[in-house]
Amino acid sequence: MRLDAIFGFLREGPNVDGAQSERLTAWRKLPSANLATPHLRARYIVVDTETTGLDMRRDRVIAIGAAGVSACRLPLSDCFATVLRQDEASANANILIHGIGGQMQLSGVEPKTGMLDFLDYVGNAPLVAFRAEFDRTMLTRALKSTLGVPFNQPWIDLAFLLPALFRGTECNTLEEWLSHFEIAPAARHQALADAFATAQLLQIVLHAADRQGMGTAERLIAMQKAQHWLGKRH
Numbered sequence: 001m002r003l004d005a006i007f008g009f010l011r012e013g014p015n016v017d018g019a020q021s022e023r024l025t026a027w028r029k030l031p032s033a034n035l036a037t038p039h040l041r042a043r044y045i046v047v048d049t050e051t052t053g054l055d056m057r058r059d060r061v062i063a064i065g066a067a068g069v070s071a072c073r074l075p076l077s078d079c080f081a082t083v084l085r086q087d088e089a090s091a092n093a094n095i096l097i098h099g100i101g102g103q104m105q106l107s108g109v110e111p112k113t114g115m116l117d118f119l120d121y122v123g124n125a126p127l128v129a130f131r132a133e134f135d136r137t138m139l140t141r142a143l144k145s146t147l148g149v150p151f152n153q154p155w156i157d158l159a160f161l162l163p164a165l166f167r168g169t170e171c172n173t174l175e176e177w178l179s180h181f182e183i184a185p186a187a188r189h190q191a192l193a194d195a196f197a198t199a200q201l202l203q204i205v206l207h208a209a210d211r212q213g214m215g216t217a218e219r220l221i222a223m224q225k226a227q228h229w230l231g232k233r234h
Contacts, residue, residue: 015148016112023116024147030124033154035218039206042217043070044156045121046128046199048191049135050098052090056134061142062086062100062108064118065191067199068125072206074199080121081192083108084142098189111146119143122153126217128202130174132157156220158201160227165208177201 014024047066053059061084068078089095089102108114118139129135132155143151162177163169171177178185178197181204185197205220214220 015146016116020112020116023120024149027116027119027123028149033124033126033217035126035154035221036216038215039210039217040071040215043068043123043125044128044202044206044217045069045125046195046202047135047139048129048194048198049138050100050189050191051138052086052094054134056137056141059138060084060086061138062090062098062105063191064114064139065193065195066118066121067192067195069128069199069202069206072203074196074203079192079196080118082114082117084111084114085109098191099187111142115143115146124153126154126156128156128158128198130157130177130198130201131159154217154221156202156217157224158198158205160224161205161209161220162201164223164227165205165212174198 014021016024045066045068047064049061049065050063051059051061063083064081066080067074070078083100083104085108086105089105095101109117127136136155140151143149158177162171169180171180174194174197175188178201181201183197183200185193187193209215209220209223214223
């Protein structure tokens, strides 16, 4: 881990000043998400990250892609993508996975600016991912190391909810669930494309949850916790 990242974890309070500090303060003043808002009035943000590897303790976020689902709709205008500038490019084997070349990594957005852009986009909306632990951990670390702030946004994990809502469906991976519902992603292992495809799964989950009387994020998170306790996830 780089020295600036280490100091970011150790220091107290925000790691920004000037205009960036004002942006961060505005985000931190937002009220917590109202998890009792019905899906038809709520906004969810589906997020996906591309990283230098799979080690949640040491690897870094390279790119973030996100897609908003508002009132159960997926508007093309409500999307976000950024590549964060790296001090050094990741290994060639890693580049072959996500396709973000060395030059693109070295010339990406300054990390503090990129993470502030992400927070501005997210606002106070609940976040959604498939197998959310990885994205949640990587984003939490990135925000702590770059901006010096905690990230306590509520998360919804479709890997727990899909098998609970569609019992008997023998799907395990994201690819299998996308294929089951005949969703064709524009590309795999590209943050925005993966987020947009997963957002289509979220739309299916929201409609199914409504039919079963689970019409709020609060109810979905309760179901998610129950599935976690039972050890049921695909």
